[in-house]
Amino acid sequence: MIGRLLRRAVATLGMACLLTAPAALSHAQTTADLVKKGKVTIGVLTGIPPYDTVDSSGNTDGFLVDLARDVAKNLGVELEVVPVNNASRAAALESGRVDLLIAHMTATPERAKTFLMTNPYGAYEMRFVAAKDMPLKSLDDLKGKRISVPKGSTQDAAVSGYNIEGAEVVRFDDDALAMQALISGQVDATAAVATVANDVIAKRNLTNLEVKTEVPIFTLYWSMAVRKDAGELHQWLNNFIYYEEITGRLNELHKKWVGVPIPGGKLPTF
Numbered sequence: 276m277i278g279r280l281l282r283r284a285v286a287t288l289g290m291a292c293l294l295t296a297p298a299a300l301s302h303a304q305t306t307a308d309l310v311k312k313g314k315v316t317i318g319v320l321t322g323i324p325p326y327d328t329v330d331s332s333g334n335t336d337g338f339l340v341d342l343a344r345d346v347a348k349n350l351g352v353e354l355e356v357v358p359v360n361n362a363s364r365a366a367a368l369e370s371g372r373v374d375l376l377i378a379h380m381t382a383t384p385e386r387a388k389t390f391l392m393t394n395p396y397g398a399y400e401m402r403f404v405a406a407k408d409m410p411l412k413s414l415d416d417l418k419g420k421r422i423s424v425p426k427g428s429t430q431d432a433a434v435s436g437y438n439i440e441g442a443e444v445v446r447f448d449d450d451a452l453a454m455q456a457l458i459s460g461q462v463d464a465t466a467a468v469a470t471v472a473n474d475v476i477a478k479r480n481l482t483n484l485e486v487k488t489e490v491p492i493f494t495l496y497w498s499m500a501v502r503k504d505a506g507e508l509h510q511w512l513n514n515f516i517y518y519e520e521i522t523g524r525l526n527e528l529h530k531k532w533v534g535v536p537i538p539g540g541k542l543p544t545f
Contacts, residue, residue: 304505306350309374315352317343318359318367320378322451325474325533338532339377342396345524346377349515360449361425365389368500375501375508381429382498382545391509395496396516396525398539401430403487404457404472405464411487417442420463423453430466433492457484466492470533494539517544 309315319339321327327337335358347354359367364378368390379399382392403411403422410416419441424431426446435444445462447453454475457465464487465472472486499516501509519525526536 304502305507306511309350309352309508313352314355315347315350315375316355316357316373317346318357318364318373318376318378319343320360320364320449321358322360322449323379323468323471324478326379326471328532338397338528339379341528341532342519342525343377345519345528346375346512346515361428362448365427368502371502375499375505375512377499379497380500381495383429383432386500389503390500391503391505393499393501393509393512394516394544395498395542396519397497397529397537398494398542399497400469400494400538401433401466401492402469402472403464403490403492404454404467404476404484405487406483407485408483409463411464412489414439414490416490417464421445421461423447423456423462423465425450425453429495430492434466470535496539496543513544516542 319335321335327335327339330336335356340356343354343356357367357373359376359378364376364380367373368376380386380392382395386392405411414437417439421443422434423445424434426448431444431446445456447456450467450471453465454467454472456462458481469486475481476484499512501512520542529535529537
């Protein structure tokens with residue numbers, strides 16, 4: 276009787292392993308897994324020109340996509356780009372929908388609890404954007420104002436953390452919607468990447484708006500992200516970023532799409 280019960284338990288356990296194996300194997304965690312699969316699926320942040328655009332076929336293109344292409348090329352696999360926004364990028368990686376993110380994520384200590392964040396591949400300056408005739412020389416000038424931010428972003432955390440008296444932080448799904456809220460008059464100011472904001476202002480001839488330089492929010496860096504158990508892939512990406520920087524490829528791509536080298540000089544490592 277005991278022997279039969281043991282055999283039945285082993286058989287049940289074996290069946291459970293067979294049922295769960297495809298799900299476990301479907302999310303590549305190492306470079307070897309990706310090579311075997313023949314494809315890498317990369318979540319790329321959209322809605323942030325000049326870093327991204329849409330080509331004549333309606334596909335996402337730009338600095339991040341070119342960087343994703345370089346990842347796939349160096350792995351020797353095909354590339355699948357999955358467009359994500361600030362609100363959806365973490366879930367896309369956690370759920371296994373993508374193998375990694377090149378989605379302008381800053382390696383904050385909080386994010387590092389959930390993901391492995393690579394050495395930075397780029398840098399940006401975060402600034403307030405508002406009407407030219409709106410004085411903004413200190414945070415006090417934002418008292419009672421409505422300020423748009425992408426939900427869950429670093430500027431969301433920064434602006435919310437200022438605790439400006441009477442100010443309302445209005446959250447949107449991505450940078451483009453946060454900027455549009457300012458353009459349409461829903462808010463008094465927005466927190467945006469200076470390069471992105473200047474590009475929008477120039478392309479749309481928004482002569483009434485400007486990037487405010489006297490109250491800098493911060494200068495931070497963008498990292499790629501992988502799941503916690505993808506240590507070998509994480510190390511490979513660090514090596515990839517190092518090589519892209521020292522060969523000049525990162526600056527080449529940045530100038531191609533943004534018009535200037537990556538700000539801040541040599542990228543930090545950690």
